[in-house]
Amino acid sequence: MEQQQSSYLTFPTDLKKQSNNVNDWFCGAIEDWGPASKSRFGFTPCFEYRSSDMIFSFYILTITALSIKARTLYLLSDNPQDLSFELGATLFITSVLCIGFIVEAWPRSSTKVQQSSSVPIYDKANLFSQATYFFYFPIIRLGNIKTLTAEDLDNQLPECVYTANAQPRLDRYWKTEQYNARIKGREPSLFRAILRSHLIHVPALFTVRVTRVLAGFAVPAFLSLLLAYFQDIQDLSPSQETAVHRFGTGNSSDRSMRDTSLEYGLFLVFAMFLAGLCNVILVAVSRQYCMTKGLEVRSALVSMVYRKSLKLSPGSRQLSTTGQILNHVSVDADIWSDGGLVLTLWISVPLEIFSALYLLHKTLGWSAWVGLLTMMSMSPLQIWRAKIFNKLQRQLSELSDERIRVMTEILSAIKIVKLYAWERPFLKRILDVRNRELEVMRRSGALDAAMSVVYTSPTLIISLVTLSVYATWGGPGFTPGVLTPQVVFVSMTLFSMLRNPISTLTEATSSTVRLVVSTSRIQRLLLREEIDSGAIVRELRRPKDSSGESAIVVQDATFSWFKESVLVKASGAENQDDADETQALLQEPQDSGVSHMQQPTLQHINLSVQSGSLVAIVGRVGQGKSSLLSALIGDMYIFHGYAKTVGRIAYVPQQSWILNATLRDNILFGLEYDQERYRRIIAASGLELDLAILPAGDQTEIGERGINLSGGQKQRVALARAAYNDADIYLLDDPLSAVDAH
Template sequence: MQVKVSLINSLYQKTLGLSTAARQKKSVGETVTLMQVDAVKVGDVMPFLHGVWSGLLQVGLTVGLLVNFIGSSALVGITLILFTFPLQTAIVNRMIACQKDIMTHTSERVKVLNEVIQGIRVVKSSAWERPFKASVEESRAKELKAILKRVVLRATHVTLMLSTPLLIMVATFAFYTKVQRRQLIPSTIFTAVSLFTALRNPLMMYPMVVNNLISAHISVKRIDAFLKLDDVKLVNRQASHTSDAASSDNDESDGKKPLCAIEIEGDFQWITLPPDSKKSKSSKAGKGSSAKSSDSAVVGPVGSGKSSFVSALLGDMEQKKGPPIVIRGSLAYCSQQAWIMNATVRDNILFGKEFDEITYDAVLSACALEQDLEALPNGDLTEIGERGINLSGGQKQRVSLARAVYADADIYVLDDPLSAVDAHVGAHLFHHCINGSLANKTRVFVTNQLQFVPEADSILIMKEGRTVQQGTYKELMKLGTDFSQLMKGSGADKADNTSEDAPESDSKGGALKKKESSDKLKGSAKQQANKKGAAKVGSNTGYTQEH
């Protein structure tokens, strides 16, 4: 039991740290099979390990006593045992091959079942029950065929092992009476039968031991291969940049370069299977930094690599060139696709942190969740179904954003958090949350909502997986290249003042509400220090992809 639990824990911990390339090699079904099947098989074989050497010792002592008691006639039985070994070896090898086939087909079946369960809504709505049922039944039929073959081989092996002591006894007594011409007397018969009976027990036990050892050996090799997969390379995390930022003014006055909250420079790539595919083209990346920016916007056309930039920042991509990524302070991440637990709304927002009513209410207000909670039957104590099934896309996105805001981190990485909400709610989130509650935090804000870009302290332009420009809004507009074309193409350049005036257009109560929610989340001394923190992004950063 302890071995099984230890293996399951090791597999689970390994799963959490797998690199992107390793996750592509192993499906969820294979991982589940390792925990539910292979770990159990290894745990079950542990009680029989001592039976291997003790059985051999028992067989050796029994054969020695037989030779000493009935002489050379016992060698006939030993010779018969030696003749059965090649046959047993052949059967065992076939059983090993069958066990490998069983594990392969089991993994395939679990993989298909897992995919069906995860996408059951699509399967039911598209009436795909029969094709998927046929796929599952096909995998199960292959698995049962391999199991049947293994059962036949196991039965043959057991029959051979059980009949061997009887055959040895008959051959030994026949040689004793017919060849040696010796008379069988009761003392000789009963003593020999007792010794042969003692020999029967280990020979009967060995089929089960061998069978368990075969299964455990294959499972150990599968687990070993999984544990040897590459782990994700951890980003260099340093102490909070708060204290560093507090002295940044002194550093500038002394002519020193202030420390940045984030430092990323180099070339990164996704690794996808098969590895012998062609690489996509990439160009030389530009260099740039924003020395005292607290809000860095990452923009670019669709497919330009904005989310890949975030993945590189989080350490999910393989770095080919450049120094290690440095992040100074704690980091909170809000993904483009909201991740929701099967728990209450409150548990999803707290995410294990202690409940603070003032901070919690401020987060709800900043993320525009108050009206949504009023509509739920039990408010924030309403259970959210699997993957947030009873929430809309915008509600899930705002719950995910609220979780990040409640974490009160030093650095926030937001991957297009406004993509799933309408224009009105998006403006509220930007002004009251991103530029409100998080105003004094270091933020890396990926967005396609270009009307909010003019309010960013620093802007990073992505194109074809490369950083091509970086600077303030006015600087980039004066250059008249990629950024100005992007803004003009979206029409955001005509309304760049709208987002700046949006907080003033709110009602007096709304502005007061924004100020209160911001004050609840920010400690003045800490936040003023954080505002000094810098975010150096896009310095010589590029991506390539291997398909």
């Protein structure tokens, strides 16, 4: 059993092995536990830890159909007290199915398979538990007993929202969108890629939304029938009214007696309750589904932004600062948490408006279209608001980026700011940017408030105008209409239900604009130029020291920090590949009209380093020593020549990079802890005295950028990290200059 579970609960890391089948797009399909997996529609292994959605749906639909059949048989029988055999059999089968439904819906958390399974709680829950949120009750009870920790909240969300699952899926669609855009000669759209990645979920979501709308508008429909029922009761004679309260009294062909029976009234009340209950459940289901998909997109975008930031070229790093990247993660990607809910509003809101207008037309006739004309007259305001809000949102994003950039610069150089007493000028600069940002936010808030009033008050105005028109000309031949309780109550209910989708239009418009703007900002980052990771040939096998194999080989290579170098500009300007003319351009850059910063930094480099050897590169400041090491790790462009490395590389820069974690975590850097090896590396790096000084030894928390360590201590930590990595090639960029002797 354990072997069988591991085969369908693991996520494949090699995306090339994933199937291109449309069913594999569903969450968990490849792992064989998702909604489109083969096991989900059988009985093993998926149903060992959760019930079958198909069997569950079969029980619900069959019980509903048999209940309708039983009621029909009861109404068609001449004597309801004398139940026929068919009716008894139908009731018996319905009772058996109800028992099966309870068994199928019963939680299976007590089984050993479910307790040992690593599948998230949400994916273990059956359809009924997901619809009623019953699977959250254990964590709610636990929170009532004690304060919840991160371990308690682990494994609660669906598997599809995990970054390991969400990012590869969206990245695959994003690459497809880029490929199609290149073929068609247009700019790729990240927003389109996101929509296509979840296009397979639209039919199910559309079905849930439509069913919810129908269930919601079934309430005023049953209310209309109930008011008509009360009106019929009042119109009955005293003898007929006495007969009404006796179940089944009267001939089956007497329709008026059937429509005014007590049974019929109770049925309408129960139907209203059931429709309202279904509406609430479907609202919760659709909201949960949309929020889950929104979190999935957010997780994927955050991962894509982080991955892209590690591959940006030097020129792209100047365009996308650290503050802007953090803003993409904390603001732009976070907007997609509600993105699924916002986009689906464009499915339900028009349907709700049209359904309400249809029922109003059935109730009020042509007078209901007066309300529609009043509503349509406000459409230009909506278009104007969308344009203004889009402009304000762009200004707000730019000011937010500027504020974060200024704060990042100040915090990075806070020591210099303090030493030169520059607090007030920089504070004034921050407040100036913040005040401009607040001004845009005030204008946006004022616009939201004004438009909220505009789109909320028309509900009352439309009701007043429509009922007035109906009372004046709503009857046949433009005669005055009769405002009965049925007409008034049903109309007011429909107008009340119409208020929500109308007011939601404002929220949907503004939220959609924010989604588009934020997605376009992330898209600009993802389209930034990347460093060419394939420029240097890398072999990850360990080189053989005894054979004298070269670990680093560079042959006639030219490296540059900028892609638009003199070499590229010269070849593009002359449209020729003559190496001699290109060499002349390289020797005489003053004639090319290109700045010194765009010239190749390293030209015609030839280097061969054997495995196991120690090589020192010596030169004056600005001679390109650090640039050569950066070129070997792939941080520079190579325009011609050949470069190759054999084995894994560990790089120690001049300015050591320290993680905001414990000192041990900075050294291990995600690797497993080996006590003996760790002890030897600590001794070799000269960190023993430093650990004795620190208050908690190697468990001391290191602050941001190693603020509580000296320069020598940070450099020794960086050397220990490189040594613990057990690499084949060590590139040390002047690592001992900051190291002090103990």
